[in-house]
Amino acid sequence: MLEDTIILIGGGYETSSISDDDNLVIKGNNLIALHSLKKRYAGKVKLIFLDPPYNTGADSFEYNDQFSRSAWLTFIKNRVEVAMELLSDDGVLLMQISFHEYPYLRTLVDTILSEDGHDRHIFDMNVLVRHPERALTADKPFNDVMEYTLIYSKNYNYEMPKQIIEKTIDKYIYTVDTKSEPDEIRELGGKEVEIYLPKNVKIQKVEADKSNLHRETVRGSIREKNSSGRYYVANIEPLIDEYPPLTLFKVPGIGDDKLGFRYFELPKKGLKNGAYYQGMPQSSKVTKKPYPNFMDFVKEYNAANKEGIYSFRNGKKPEAIIKKYIDIFTDEEDLVLDFFMGSATTQAVAMKMRRHFIGIEQMDYINTIAVPRLQKVIEGEQGGISKDVNWQGGGSFVYAELMEKNQGYLKDIQRSGSIQEMMEVYNRMKENADIDFRLDLEKFEGELNNFNSLGDRRKELIRILDKNQLYYNYGNIDDENVRDLISDNDYKFSKSFYNS
Known part of the structure; x- marks a missing residue:
């Protein structure tokens, strides 16, 4: 049975046990290895990142990259279904793919992960990986420069994280000076509003300071999705023909800055959009913004083959894009899984970012490329994201093989x-x-x-x-003909892994 596969230590230092804090690298068939992981890791993985064979018909890195489409989709389906059992309730699955199979993969995974009308699909990240003006070969029908990352949640109610941006004073460069008493006081939208004609207002651009104001033009989504924008559209904009351009309205009880009011301004003559002036918000030192569904990683992809000490041409992701995903979806000490391990980019980045990881790879280059790369990471290599995260080395991993x-x-x-x-x-x-x-x-x-x-x-x-x-089944580990093939150390490790 798939659930009962023996795992044996092979290479590295000898160990006869494993803990939940250990990083783990497994050599062997990834479908069988995934089933073997279920007993120990079900519900514990925060992020699964997959870079599967793209099924382009050009086998560039020893995977079977020439499946029929139906065989390829079945291959993916079997692995995604068991992988989802390993995800935590707040975990996410990411799969990066090219245009060749993108629509079919999206349809497949949407189908197998949907239930009772609930959709686990969050969104697709569009990634620019090659410069649009630089064609690899002239005989292609078009210049293929994009890849797509499909993102799915374990929980139907998952909320996509937002960018946390520290607020700065850079935009706070205006001062507003009203030279006299208001020219008029008028109730607008349930608020007693002071109105100042342009001749009695002095607005200046000055050096940025937290005590100054920021000017925001009321346009686009601000008109509907921002409280000040909505107030302007409902109460100030209808007065454009009644007051001169640049008339200022001082509206009390609006905004979360210390002023207790905001200034609203009619547009200049001949322009359409008005504006408002606000002080620096006091409720938080950060701003939360949604992530865009487009990322430009052309520069990083151009340099990817130089990362990680060992060459892995056309099959290596840059460390920077894995860092981006790990930053968005995980915290330190979370568990990251990649069962198309390849050159171990995901595992290298996870280690540098102080996440735990599991990597699975069937090809023999696991011992000539992936494992040596991780050993270099432990020694403190300074490629990829090392300088960005101040990586100084350290860490460890357990290497195991399916018997x-x-x-x-x-x-x-x-x-x-x-x-x-x-x-x-x-x-x-x-x-x-x-x-x-x-x-x-x-x-x-x-x-x-x-x-x-x-x-x-x-x-x-x-x-x-x-x-x-x-492979040998774990259920047969104590059979005499199997036990004779296993060292005492490997026997103890398998027992430790399955907690038996």
Whole structure:
């Protein structure tokens, strides 16, 4: 069963246990590994970031990047469904993809994550990854410069975080001086408003100071979504033909600054939009603004291959974009998961930002690129976001592998460079592999010699392997024939991982 996969330590320092504070890197099939994580990590992951195979038809980094669309969507569906079980109630799932499969992926995930009319889709982040004027090749039908990040929440009632922007005095550069008593006092919108004609008002631009005023033009969304904007539209704007341009209205009891009033101003002659003057708000030192659904990361993508010490051409995200997502959706000590680990960009950034992480990768470059990169991060490498976050090194991670059974034979078949090498693998398979029980071995061997090409024999040997036995099941860990294959240290680690 998928839920019972054994995990074994491999590489790094030896350890026989794991705690919830440990970072974890797993080598093996990510679907099986995800099921193995459920018992320990269900409901604990704050952010899942995925950079899956784009299914472009051009395998640039050893993934199967040439699925049929239906096979690719099934591949994604199986993994997303179990991944959602790992998310915390306030967790989010992000998937970055190119135009090739974007609409199909969006439709698929919208469908499988919707229930009773509730939608978990938050929004899509449009990411500029290549300069629009710089084409990679001239023979393309168009210049593909965008990627898309689909963002989904675990909870239907999830509220998207907002940008926290510290308020500054930069915009507070106006002073308003009324030279006389008001020319008129009039009730407008239930407020007793002082009205000053332009000749009796002096408005100056001065050096920025927290005691000054900021001028805001009443236009666009401010007209409907801002209380001062709405007041202007309802009560001041209808008076444009009644008073001269730039007439000033002092309205009490509005705004959250210390003044207790705001000045409203009719537009200049020939212009449409009026304005209001406000003091610096006192209720908070920060402003909350929604994130835009567009980000420009062209510069960072151009430099991405230089990050992380090791080259991983066309398959590496810049650290800066992962930092952006981690900044938006997580806090320090939160758990981040990426099960298309690749060159370990997500894990490197998580470590530098003091988040816990889990990474899963099946390809062998996990040991030549991903793990060495994380070791360099621990040593304090200064690439990527290191200087931005004042990274000085430190941290650790536990490396583990799924214990291979038929998966080992499958890899040996795929690596065989000659029929002789492949037949040597087959002879070992007959002794120890789990072969499809329906197979008539004697008949199969008679037919195998009829396949003269290396490719045809490879397909036949892969076909007869039992795909349900790619890895050893945890439920069999105490069986004598399995226990003899496992070191005492690995046995203790598996027991610790599954808390048994």
